[in-house]
Amino acid sequence: MSIEPRFDELIHAPTRLSLVSLLAATEWAEFRFLRDSLGLSDSALSKQLTTLEEAGYVEIRKAFVGKRPRTSARLTPQGHGAFAGHVAALQDIVARAGLAVLPDL
Numbered sequence: 509m510s511i512e513p514r515f516d517e518l519i520h521a522p523t524r525l526s527l528v529s530l531l532a533a534t535e536w537a538e539f540r541f542l543r544d545s546l547g548l549s550d551s552a553l554s555k556q557l558t559t560l561e562e563a564g565y566v567e568i569r570k571a572f573v574g575k576r577p578r579t580s581a582r583l584t585p586q587g588h589g590a591f592a593g594h595v596a597a598l599q600d601i602v603a604r605a606g607l608a609v610l611p612d613l
Contacts, residue, residue, distance in 0.1 A: 513600045514593030518563055523548070527556055528591050531566065531583045539579040557581055565590055
């Protein structure tokens with residue numbers, strides 16, 4: 509399956525790119541894991557997740573474990589597609605400079 513390179517301004521912001529990259533590697537990720545992995549405050553992560561959710565890239569799930577609220581997030585199929593297209597676009601940009609994103613194995 510070929511991926512259409514498509515630069516995505518929404519995903520390209522460094523914090524969102526890191527967040528989407530983490531989410532792409534998981535089915536669901538807990539808020540606390542995302543916050544700690546990215547070194548963000550609760551409010552900063554919440555703002556980024558809301559932005560991605562409004563774009564249709566992320567799904568948010570709120571539940572309780574005992575009496576404690578738990579928030580988790582995952583990429584939607586649209587989010588996976590946007591991320592794959594953005595990565596392909598970045599690879600094209602880097603390749604024009606004669607560089608490779610991944611070293612030859």
